[in-house]
Amino acid sequence: MSEIPNRRAIIDRRAVAESIDAALADCAPDARRGTASRLLKAALTAARAELKRRIAAHPGRGLELAAAHCFLTDQLLRLAHDVALTHLYPAKNPSTAERLSLVAVGGYGRGEMAPFSDVDIMFLTPLRSTPWVEQVVESILYMLWDLGLKVGHSTRTIDEMLRMAKADLSVRTALLEARYVWGDQPLYDEASLRFQREIVSGEARAFIAAKMAERDERHRKLGDSRYVVEPNLKEGKGGLRDLQTLFWIGKFALQARTPEELADKGLFTPAELRQFNRAQNHLWAVRINLHDLVGRAEERLTFDVQRDLAERMGYRARPGVAPVERFMRHYFLTAKTVGDLTGLFIAHLEERFSRSAWLPSLARRPSRLNGFRLNRGRIEIPRDDFFAEDPVRLIELFQLADLHGLEVHPMTMRAANRDAGLIGEGIRRNPRANALFLDILTSPRTPERVLRWMGEAGVFGRFVPDFGRVVAKMQYDMYHHYTVDEHTIHAIGLLNRIEKGELRQDHPLSTAIINQIVSRRVLYVAVLLHDIAKGRGGDHSILGAEVAERLCPRLGLSPAETETVAWLVRYHLLMSATAFKRDLSDFKTIIDFAEAVASPERLRLLLILTVVDIRAVGPGIWNGWKAALLTTLYNSAEEVLRLGHKQTGRNERIADKKARLQSVMGWKDESFAAYAGRFPDSYWLSESPDVLAANMALVAQADLDQSALNVRCTPDATAGATLVTVYAPDHPGIFYRIAGGISLGGANIVDARIHTTRDGMALDNLVIQDPLGGPFDEPARLKRMESAIADALAGKVRLADRLTAKPLARRRQEAFRLAPQVLVDNKASNRFTVVEVNALDRPALLYALTYALYGARVTIHSAHIATYGERAVDVFYLTDLTGDKITSPARIKTLERRLAEVATAPGAPQSAELAA
Structure with a gap:
């Protein structure tokens, strides 16, 4: 740990030991441990203050800070050990069994610790524990616990250690990191020698296969993408654990003790060693700052810490890019580096262990590879200057891999990464290169996989520079789960699966119409480009259309195809905005949408683009209710386009x-x-x-029973939602009471249609889901929901008091800043004034807004609720109390101000409503 500057400023072990010796010299035996613990605690407090100062002063020195925390733990363990052996249980003539070695294992053994890392130690003894060993171990542990350290410990003989290592992969891995800390060093040396001879020797293949399988399973559990916007920097793909896995394999297979030794043994080039060290340093810097920021062991970069981490680690804003986005892009590029190094590392090991069972083989050999060759079923270049001779081969490599179902050899990926800079404007304009790229993009096989390889090799971003600008670019919101490039490639994969019919059950309409499309490559290019201009400081739809107009001719698309792609990119949000924010029963909504789309072909293209765009946002975003709304809009618009725009x-x-x-x-x-x-x-x-039909049955039964208040919940499994029907005497404010009751019942309203009969009854149909966007369908919850709505309508509860008193945990939405926006539109409907409220989502927001509308003396005819992560978009179709549109400028201004105030307020409105 010589890389730690001024170590004694952290803790001076000799000085602390002398103070402990002096304090315990005249101390009663039963008070010695407590006295020692107090002095150790004082030293630990001072050391932590120094470490916090160093973190604040040099937040980017990850490895140095990790080593400093480990150094502090070493000194504390040594001091506790010496107190136990010198002052508590001295052994004047120790027997053969009275020997003890303190061994650091796991991450602590590796010499890397964050502020709240566990202290994993093994107490090593030569024979079964003697009373003296038990007393010493217990006293050391009590002192460490007194210090508030989280200790993972075991007491083992050498034989026990080896037996457990043979039986358990995790134990074997932890012992691979074992490091002598203090005590009997010959005992540790003997254990280390036997571990190497009896566990490591001859078992490299099995260990590598087991660790790679373990890594793949860990990735699968955490989403199997290194580009999730709230990554786990320890366990996630491209995180610290992946780097550590490489090191474990290197230690086990080649007995390399340091990253430098991995390079000496040929597993890394000098440049890759620098990448390894930079990645390791950056990940440790982020982890240490994260622990220090939140004051506990935390490994996830959640939204509520990303902004603060970016600030404390010195990231500054750039035009169109916030500090937090720069910070997260750096993280994702580091994760990509880790992935690249993993592939190269495994390729090198393959060369060393050529009979490896964990590597795939290929039964057939493609007859034509245009100069490329096969190596164990993977395509590779025949010589080092192969790409330099003809840089178009950088594209052809991936086209052949797709065409023949091959993987690309990691050493060839390394060469492609190195030579990606050969792709200049001449190659980008090369017709053959563009034709090859279009073949990959529109492949009926596995375009998602091959495009991701192109991205990892740096070829994609060089060949399509506009795509290179969104590589590793995060979208700082709760709606998008992936970076822009990962979202785009995933959307292309979903489009491919829809075309193959693999998603027929989830997307029957898209599957049915995709084969009716005239130009499938228009659709694939539109999916590629729909988010290409994100982060440029303007409307990405408009800017993306401009990119499409420039890029499509280069790719070989005709003027007509280029125009269609540009239109799709420009309006790729139109269909979802119309379906989720507007009243689809209002015929003007359908007319306006159909006029914008203008042709059945564009309608088909836009539907499929909308579907893959929404589904590629992340897990749980697509649901049956969204499918139902999009299907309704598509069918209505298709009928208008087929029969004409006149409402007949x-x-x-x-x-x-x-x-x-x-x-x-x-x-x-x-x-x-x-x-x-x-x-x-x-x-x-x-x-x-x-x-x-459901309404008629309810009304008939209510009239028969002469029941004034009727609430019925009907789950719809197909839509993934529940229909709530309320039939009751109409009165002002009925809708805000229903909204409040539903909020108390624990559900969210996603759609509402409000009707008043000619004899003064309200018949309201509301669609609800649970807070995660799933069906609200458990019988007990439905019963409680019906009771909550009935109580709210009957005035049995003070809604404002109940909703504001409801305890709420700190919500992820609080990490975001979103200025409310109120839009009033008198052109969207012939009969209604349409009001759209954009605001930071919070519990009971809809209740607060509808209560404000009640106070403004307007009538709500329908409500349409959409949530995009932290952002809620609530749309209301309104009239004044006489049934006319709201046209007075002064009244519109007042309405805008009142709704904006409510959307900004942290809680539900304070009303004076009584039980009535």
């Missing part, structure tokens, strides 16, 4: 719905006419046949 047959559509409902329910003409006459035309136009 409004009365016929209403009559048809009534006739079908009467047939399903089996009512006689006179009774049905009386029932149907209670509802305005808007009710028949906005509700689906299933909802109309």
Whole structure:
């Protein structure tokens, strides 16, 4: 640990030992351990203050800081050991069994520790524990516990240590890191020698296979991507554990004790050794600052710490890029480096252990590889200057890999990475290079996998520089789970799977129409480019369309194809915005959308692009309710585009719905006419046949029972949501009370349609989901929900008091800053004023907004709720109390101000509502 500057400023072991010796000289035996612990505690407090100062002064010196924390732990252990042997249980004539060695294992043995890392130690003895050994071990442990250290410990003989190492991979790995700390060194040396001779020798292949399988399983559990926006920097893909796995394998297979020895043995080039050390240093710097920031052992870079870490580690804003985004991009590039090093490392080991069972083989040999060759089923270059002779081969390499289903040899990946700089403007304009790239992008085989390889080799970003600008670029929000490049490549993979029919169950409409598309390459290029301009300081849709107009001709697309791609990129958010934020029963919504789309081909393309874009955001984002809304919008727009923009047959559509409902329910003409006459035309136009039938059954039963208040929850497994129907006497404020009751019941409203019968009853249909976007369908929860709504409507609870008193844990949304925005639109609907509120999501936000609208004396006719991570978008279709649009500028201003104030406020509104 000589790399630690001024070690004695952290802790001077000799000075502390002298103070302990002096204090214990006249101390009663039973008070000695307590006295020693107090002095050690004082030394630890001073040392931690010094380490905090060093972290603040030099936050980027990860390895130095990790070694400094380990140095402190070593000194404390040595002091505790000496107190136990000198003052507590001295052995004047120790027997053969009364020997003890303190051995650091695991991460502590490696000499790397964060402020709150566990202290993993093994007490090594020659024979079974004697009373003296037990007393010494116990006293050392009690002193360490008194210091507040989290200690993982074991007491082993050498034979026990070896027996457990043979039986357990984790024990074997921990002992591989073993390091002598203090005590009987000959005993440690004997154990180390036997471990090397009896455990390590001849077992390299089995150990490597086991560690690689362990790594793959760990990646699978954590999402199997190094580009998740809240990464686990210890266990995640591309994190510290991956680097440590390389080191473990190197130690086991080649007895390399340091990274420098790995380079000496040919496993790394000097440049790769520098990359290894830089990656290790950066990951340790982030981990140590994370521990110091949160004051506990924490390994996840969650949103609530990313901004603070970026600030304390010195990242500054750049045009269009916030400090936190620069910090996270650096992290992702480091994770990519770790992945690259892993592939190269394993390739080198393959050369050393050529009979390795864990490496794949290929039964067939492609007949034409255009000068490339096969090595154990993987494509490789025949000589080192192969790419320099013709840089187009950098693209051809991946096209051949895709065409023949081959993997790329890691040594060839290294060469591609090295030579990616050969791709200049001439290669980018080369027709053959562009044709090869388009073949990869639109491949019917595995474009996602091969494009990801191209990205890892640095070839993708060089050949498409606009894509290179979004590599490792995070989107600092809770909605997007991946970096922009990973999201894009994943979306291409989803498109490929839809085309193959693999996602028919999840996306039946997309699967049905994808083969009707005239130009499939338009769709693939549009998916590639839809987010290409993110982070440029403007509307990425508009800027992305400009990129498409410039890039598509280069790729070989015709003017017509280029125009379509540019349109798709420009409007790739149109369909989701319309489906999730607008009332699809309002015919003007459909007309406006159809006019923007203009053709059935564009509609098909836009639907599929929208589907893969949403699903590629991350797990749990796509659900049945979104599928239902998009399907409704697609079918309605397709009908308009096919039959013309004129709304025809409004009365016929209403009559048809009534006739079908009467047939399903089996009512006689006179009774049905009386029932149907209670509802305005808007009710028949906005509700689906299933909802109309469910409503009719509820109303009929309520009238029969003469029940004034009726609430029914009906789960819809297909939509992944639950329909809540409320039938009660209409009165001002009924909707905000329903919203409050649903919030108390633990659900979120995602859609609401509000109807008033001609005889003064309210019939409201609301679609709810659980807070995670899943179906709210457990019978007990549904019962509680019905009771909560009924109590809210009956005035049995003070909603404002209950909602503000509800204890809330610190929410992830609090890490974000989002200024509320209120938009009032009188052009989106012929009958209603449409108000859109964008705000930071919080519990009971919808209740607060609807209560404010009640206070503003407006009537809510429908509400449409969308959540994008931390951002809530609530849209209301309103009229004044006379049923007209809100057109007064002064009233619109007042409405905007009132809603903005509510959206900004931290809690629910304080109302004076009473039990009434």
